[in-house]
Amino acid sequence: MRWLVLAVGLFAIGAATGCGPIQVSSAVKRANIAMSQAQLNGWDKDCPYEITAAEGYLAAAHDLIGRSEFGAATEFADKAARLATSTQDNAARNARTRQIRESSQKETSEPAPAFPSEAPGTGGAR
């Protein structure tokens, strides 16, 4: 009986202290993978906002891990992952927008196609 209590106690302690680090490391890993993909595919060049924010949130997550703030660190790492992932969609749209702007400045007499309707900057700090 004593052993059982001890095992449950140890499990509870482990769960209480171990879950946070496990979750955060998983979130950080996701964020890192997403950022690597963005850089590998060149999406980061067309998404300076998303990639800079992702880097900022990831740095904050690391900082919070150092202070054992695993919950907040996970939250920040998740944001970083979302932002880095969003570069895949936003890169094409931003590149097209830039193209339109450049062409409208060069050949102003030609009517430009309509601007994409969706709002830029998904996954902002909230």
Place this chain on the structure above:
Amino acid sequence: MTGISMLQSLFKYPRAALVLLAFTTVSGCATSSEIETGTTTLEKLMAAHRESLYNCSPKALANAEVAISLARFESSHGRPVAARTAMEKAKAAVRDAWKGSEDRKCLPDHDADGIPDVEDKCPLLPEDIDQFQDEDGCPDPDNDNDGVKDVDDQCPLEAGTPANRGCPIKDQDGDGVFDNEDACPIVPGPRSNRGCPVQDADKDGVLDSEDKCPNEAGPAENEGCPYKLISITNDQIQLKQKVFFQTAKSVILKESFEMLDEVAMAIVQHSRFKVRIEGHTDSKGNDKANMKLSQARADSVRKYLVSKGVDSLVLTSVGRGEDVPLDDNSTEAGRAVNRRVEFLIIEQ
């Protein structure tokens, strides 16, 4: 002093502890409230101009948002100093973002016509940049409102007709013939000559369009052609041939009709002419008879001219007999010269 010894000393001095607690609480609340207000203000500021910040200061915008999140987090976890630090970073980042997005091109411009939505009366329709009302942001497909679209309008700033490709029909030479019908649009000319000036190549005063002999000077009464058998001087209608009569009679021979017809035409056209027809003979024969014959012949000519339409009032006829010879009557040639009819212009 360790933490335990600090606590012990606080318990020894409860009043001091209360004061310290109150200060800490008040300062903490104040900091938390300040952070909340500050971050909310920054967020509102950024939200109002998010698109321009996103377009032109994406990194600063990202840094500001991360710093705001951190400031909130630190504040909510009771770490006012860290919160303040993050807040200051956020402020600095927002300032940077603002500076970077001051350019007009950073403002939202949904139709991408280079005119920001705030100044664009038609934010979803791109302006057609064509030097005509380009500042309002609205396209003007027919600048001059003449019903001809600018793309097909060769004069997009001047109202014209579709038939003239949108250009106004002008009359550059002001001759009353519009350029589209004017074969000579910059030289005035009458409509009858398709707007071209009427020429008078032979300078006879008869325009080429009415001149049957445009390259030979001739009077208007002869349709611009020169007389063949007569000429008009200041005081005389001169004949290039003689008027032939039957011998010793006043009957005019046929071969002189054509020439006398020209004389009749000249007198009719010169309505102010008054002409004296003089008959002359040579010196052969009786003077009285010669006088009589010359009068008869002058009368005969006058009668012929009247028959051709000449007003009888402008003609007089006189027989001069042998009194006014032009040449020597002792030779045949001289006498031939002296036998003549003259048309003297006595009034014009």
